[in-house]
Amino acid sequence: MTQPFVHPYIPNSDPAVRAEMLAAVGASSVEEFYADVPPELRVQGSLDLPPALVAEQDLERHLTSLLDRNRSTRERLSFLGAGTYNHHVPAVVDEVISRSEFLTAYAGEPYEDHGRFQALFEYESLMAELLNMDVVTVPTYDGFQASGTALSMAHRITGRGRVLVASDVTPDQLSKVTDYVRTSLELVPVATVDGTADVAAVRAALDDDVAAVWVQTPSFTGALEPALPALADAAHAAGALLVVTTDPIMLGAVAAPADAGADIVCGDIQSLGVHQWFGGGHGGFLAVHDDPRLVMELPSRLFGLASTDVPGEYGFGDVAYERTSFALREEGKEWVGTAAALWGIAAAVYLSLMGPRGMAELGETVLARTAYAAARLGRLPGVAVTDTAVHFRELLLDVAGTGRTAAELRDAARARDIEPGVVVGEHRLLVCVTEVTAQDDIDRLVTTLAEILQESAA
């Protein structure tokens, strides 16, 4: 031991204890354990790191002083979305996922970790009801990864090499997916019309090298795709799959894509009880029907219910574990690792609390407020909503008519402690409202923008 460093996180750091343990194993010093590390690779001296804050109070004061330089969406009115959403997180969700038993567990076996298996099975089951699909995996990293995998699955199933991108997909998602699948798939955009899919164009582009038609609904602009049944029919007629990326939060009010014929449904679960976390609270879901052709292509873990030696008792375990890279290394389906199980438990608690009525009401409230925001904002001078589709949660404004750029308007609003939306082009502003955005909040945005426009006009 170079020198004693006693710390609350390191039990056996007392010099006397270390000496006894060394004696027990017959070593003269810790150096012996590093015999295989060649001297020329050994760090000389100490790493150059900031000084330790060993007293908890000093550590907390330091971190808190840094974090207090942030201002949260509770302190400033926010209309930001574009992939991370400010939905209400019920307190019970945080209570459950902060339980040490869930927070600090990892990869225990079904016997000692029965609770984790059951909670994640329930997550799968609750999502299955929302999605009307029998198979939902344990969460993968995020919606981007889920979409990438869904398209890869389509490739493996069809053996084909192209994907028709029928929606306005979130650009960052497109970036990830493109790089992820590019060894096997080319993504071919089919331009949307008035915010949603151009069914005729998709139909025209379908051929026997198309693995999947890919729809994102709500799209990047919040538009809901009304033509899913037609797209499914067209894809299926061409031997392709329909892959739909969606946000399950809307499915209490909006039809499940599976009912329109989607083969693989995927997306993000951040909306279901996970805080925004500066964009660091994402988890992905993948859902298919109970069809082995599809199930056996899922790379993620999938928990299932099984009988035990006690009649009527529920046991749990991995479904078709031999699919995974854990079992088969590179011969498994893609790869699997530590992803986002805790957010799956969060979503399970969330959906248990919300129930059928809660989800239906939430869907209605968000639809209504989105329409309200569109109506009110669209009446501002020089401002127009870019399309006439039905929108959920987000809408895109064209502010070219105001004579000011979207960034200018945003900066003026920020100066009034409002984040009015995400700038997605010189004159385009993506505005997001959720169930936490009250009518008063929307009215305040409208009033503020009206003032800004008036001032700039003056």
Add this chain to the structure above:
Amino acid sequence: MTQPFVHPYIPNSDPAVRAEMLAAVGASSVEEFYADVPPELRVQGSLDLPPALVAEQDLERHLTSLLDRNRSTRERLSFLGAGTYNHHVPAVVDEVISRSEFLTAYAGEPYEDHGRFQALFEYESLMAELLNMDVVTVPTYDGFQASGTALSMAHRITGRGRVLVASDVTPDQLSKVTDYVRTSLELVPVATVDGTADVAAVRAALDDDVAAVWVQTPSFTGALEPALPALADAAHAAGALLVVTTDPIMLGAVAAPADAGADIVCGDIQSLGVHQWFGGGHGGFLAVHDDPRLVMELPSRLFGLASTDVPGEYGFGDVAYERTSFALREEGKEWVGTAAALWGIAAAVYLSLMGPRGMAELGETVLARTAYAAARLGRLPGVAVTDTAVHFRELLLDVAGTGRTAAELRDAARARDIEPGVVVGEHRLLVCVTEVTAQDDIDRLVTTLAEILQESAA
């Protein structure tokens, strides 16, 4: 049922369920259950209360907006004490006491609430080590109550009618205790000299109607009483008890009152891992030696360790339950009710974390910083420390020499976002430092007061 009110906190509020339950008990309506409430006592119509915020997000937003109008001692530098102290609360303490199992339990029996009994037994045991006394009860409400009970015990044991108050006792505590014991005891102040007890005067005042000499150390001004052994001897010689009110946080460095001969030691445990809570985080402790004459006068619950049918296994239960008003109503010792058990568990966790070294180091750090504050503040022009006693955590400044009142100086400091201390007289300011008050913080107070004095001089 007057009308359906479905709420997450009320499971059986669904009208259909209520109807089934009514049918099961053979009642036509809930009104039947209130048959014994005379019509003239029935509330007509609805109570006049603010509207319900049934959506959790609305409730949280309302409460949070109110609480955000407060500014905490993390945001403004605070030298406030006078009974409630800003000590560091380790995160593990909050983790444990926020566990549902502890937070929402109440009065279960030793079998199903084994953990609560053990945790509180451990609280008693850890406190016992700090206090060097074998018997410490489950917490009572707060230090005020503990002191009142300690003196009442002295009355019951001695049958005498007066208490000599040998210290500068916290005024609010004196208020509570005086009213609490006045049926049986008269409190007779014996003026302190230079901040601590006037032993000769106490000795002179002792007679055969004195039930107890009462010492508070640290006193209201933070002075430590060095003459406890002499006071104990004097009291015992006169057949009186020595009752000491103290703060256990200092006992890692400062001698336990029991070692000086104290018969009953009591005080508050807020310092041991409980937040300030705007003064709402107090718990009281009562400690005596393992002497039935004293133990049988304790009104609080007292948990003890007992054997079970399994050799070596620890069981727990109430020690001498028949003392209490739960058992004997008015024939019990005073009365007992729901007090502050959770803070006892907090203190148990706190002391387990701190250990002997942590408590010793904390004691030293606070003693040193108190002395430092006294030295630096005492050198400000016109400012004097009021006595030469050894102080722990608090000290009293006389600012008469500055030509300004204590309130004026305080208000000027508040304008600079510092709470410089508690005004306790026209020219007196009670200043508190703890282990969270770093040297830099004290220096900032000194500098700020110097600036204020300079400005007022100019």
Add this chain to the structure above:
Amino acid sequence: WDEPIVFELSAPGERGVLVPAVEPGVRAEVGDVVADLPATLRRPERPALPEIAQMRVVRHFLRLSQENLGADLNVDVGQGTCTMKYAPKVNERIVTTPRLADLHPLQAEDTVQGVLEIIWQTERAMAEISGMHRVSLATQGGSAAIWANIAMIRAYHEANGEGDQRDEVITTIFSHPSNAAAAKVAGYKVVTIHPDADGYPDIEALRAALSERTAAIMVTNPEDTGIYNPRIREWVELAHSVGALASYDQANANGILGITRARDAGFDVCHFNLHKTFGTPHGSGGPGAGANGVSEKLAPFLPGPVVERDGDRYFLDGDRPRSIGKVAPFYGVVPNIVRAYSWIRALGAEGLRAVAEVAVLNNNYLMKRILDIPGASAPYAQGRRRVEQVRYSWQELFEETGISSEEIGVRASDYGMHYWTSHHPYVVPQPFTLEPTESYSRAELDEYADVLAQVAKEARTDPELVRTAPHHQTVHHTHHDDLDDPDRWATSWRAYLRKYPHAAQNRAAGAERAAAEAAVR
């Protein structure tokens, strides 16, 4: 877990949390303060606390927590009179903000306007719910609130020159024992009224007890039997007729929220338990919080500073010469006041009434289920409904089987349910007291009743099984008689080691035996 006592985890040298050392600049100014302490103040040796690394402390107390049954974990209807109800999680999230937890009570008032407004609003809500003129939230629990009640009554009579004359307080046997005990501490002789033949408080006995010596009647209503005294107004009027005051213990208010109010029955003082009626968590036995309501004539005697409003500004008024003074540090159990406010706001007037009605519905539903169990009965007021709880009796079962109520309660804990019998004295023989509140669903009430029915059956078919319970608990049948003998009680670990020097060895032997037993199927 067979989790050791925390002292047994000590490993010399380990640290659980570190505190900042004395800064060099401080040391340069003040020297070695510990060495400089006078001998009478210097601690000769460090306290014999255990030395444990942080994760092991976490593990220890988390394991202990798992050996505990919080209301969140079980169907906690068996703690009758305790009003075990849901303490909403959102309130925990709300109160744990530093902007409440880290406020000092003597901060500038302009930095605590939010919490002062909450206290003020909560006082107003409690006044409306009770009908009283003014409310103080200064007390720390139900019994503390009872103390404040009698302290105010005492001060009132003294202020009227009747302090010496009025030296008796009247209560009922089914009122919480602290009413009797606190009155005694305040210097009063206590007169206890027993129920009449129908189980209602005996009004004739009251009449006989009242005199010009009576300072107050102090009663709970509904009583701990769940029976509402239909002549409560007469009781109050009789008290008033001899110049006594009437004090109302509203610990059992959960079933009458929005149904009937203390002041409407004429009471002069009353109190609520925030942790019973208003959804604050019980904290393993506190902190609770009390709310004392008083009529206009008692208002000057309320304790502590009170919160006043001036326009939009809230401030503390401590300049009240007739006040009984401080009853506790500062302004009461603030986190619980905030929780109670949040609970009231979540429900509103309509919700409070729904709480009461569902609590009463649940109670009468459960009563039906319990009374269907052979051997169980609900003495008094036969055939009448109850309000929010029932004191039952296993007397029939006991006579038949010799199994006591206490033994049935212990056995029930093997099924994850439990109850407590009731406060002493056992006026009702072989008592048990159930109070389902509004928080439990019908399915859970059924589950609870099924367990009691099962245990009652066992008492008949296999009484030894019940008598030797618990069988499925962390700990086994415990020798509680140790704890009533001064020579044997072990009040702390140090006392245990002193009285049982061979204990450690026994413990080690027991652990080995337990391991050996675990190996058996």
Add this chain to the structure above:
Amino acid sequence: WDEPIVFELSAPGERGVLVPAVEPGVRAEVGDVVADLPATLRRPERPALPEIAQMRVVRHFLRLSQENLGADLNVDVGQGTCTMKYAPKVNERIVTTPRLADLHPLQAEDTVQGVLEIIWQTERAMAEISGMHRVSLATQGGSAAIWANIAMIRAYHEANGEGDQRDEVITTIFSHPSNAAAAKVAGYKVVTIHPDADGYPDIEALRAALSERTAAIMVTNPEDTGIYNPRIREWVELAHSVGALASYDQANANGILGITRARDAGFDVCHFNLHKTFGTPHGSGGPGAGANGVSEKLAPFLPGPVVERDGDRYFLDGDRPRSIGKVAPFYGVVPNIVRAYSWIRALGAEGLRAVAEVAVLNNNYLMKRILDIPGASAPYAQGRRRVEQVRYSWQELFEETGISSEEIGVRASDYGMHYWTSHHPYVVPQPFTLEPTESYSRAELDEYADVLAQVAKEARTDPELVRTAPHHQTVHHTHHDDLDDPDRWATSWRAYLRKYPHAAQNRAAGAERAAAEAAVR
């Protein structure tokens, strides 16, 4: 608890949480938006989620939590390769502030300076710890970081015009399977090197495998056996000699913090798992977080926006044309980045080294205890020390008793301990992998070893006892073969009800039987 599936708790009409209704003003403006939805968008019936009041939801998930063994609750040394260490509670308190949890990633930069500084500082610390030039924290876990490694390698070779030529990746069998699997997904042929006779990665096999087709070697070191490859620098140099890159999976870095660094061995890219090495909690299987470190020549290919500093101001730079683009939404698993920063600051350079040294000491101490158990062995590198973990074998015990490693692990769970065997394929026969980290005290390591010794003894004396385990778990021996048959697997409650229509009745019958059994002593 025998806690039902959440759907079984449904009671029609109950609500767990309420959401705000559409305001009248909004409705006046927009009408009935749901009724106005086109038929293809309107959900015909509500989703069949359960209806449960809030407290019952709390109780359900709290009970499930108690049926789970978090690292805080058990001596979690049996999840070898997983680095189960203490996740400090103070970090939980720090990260749960709304000023982190409720930040949107696209807020004005001046409102997120604190979190940007933490990300920047953490990147710098990781760069120092690894010796690499630049670090990205954008990935969401270890395997995601491996993906980013290979994605950058692929982009690098393509940028150099060697994208088509280099189509092979070399890894070792004791490197994490995701190295092989991610390379495959990126389009590479995977070559796997097995150990040499001494258990070290076979350098001759590497020489034979390397060619101008090699894009990279991707290796873990120390490997999952706990053996450090002493010739690691040669490996890297050999790779470089054919124009390949060297990628370092540092999942097992806990034992070498401050001892040796990736860049010093010549690696071009590497990654850490924040949830393994840097004390972030494992979250029942994520979120984790990854840190990708690269040399100067790989820096342009790093994913996502990176945080840059300009004086005191921190900002995001997303304008990086050679970047592999986004690998995840926004900037990585931010709460874990903050936890990792806090962990590093709590310990400092000296503390990190102490972590490594104690982890290695603990591991070698435990190895001594395990190898003292008859029937246990540590294949490979006989007589050599290990770094932070050991892959052991029960092969001798299996040959003697027929009890497999898996059966021993299940039986150990009856004693509150557990382990997992290891990743497939079982190169080591009857494997089990223990990694004690720095977090467990000597007493706990002894306790763990004692349990394994006890179970090994049972395997000899009462093999049936071991084979039929578990005996003391929430759940009994489970028929996992159901889960590999598409006709029988039940992937969700709805699938279960569909495939097992009589299940509900069976369940009810089972519950009755269980109650009857509980009645037996």
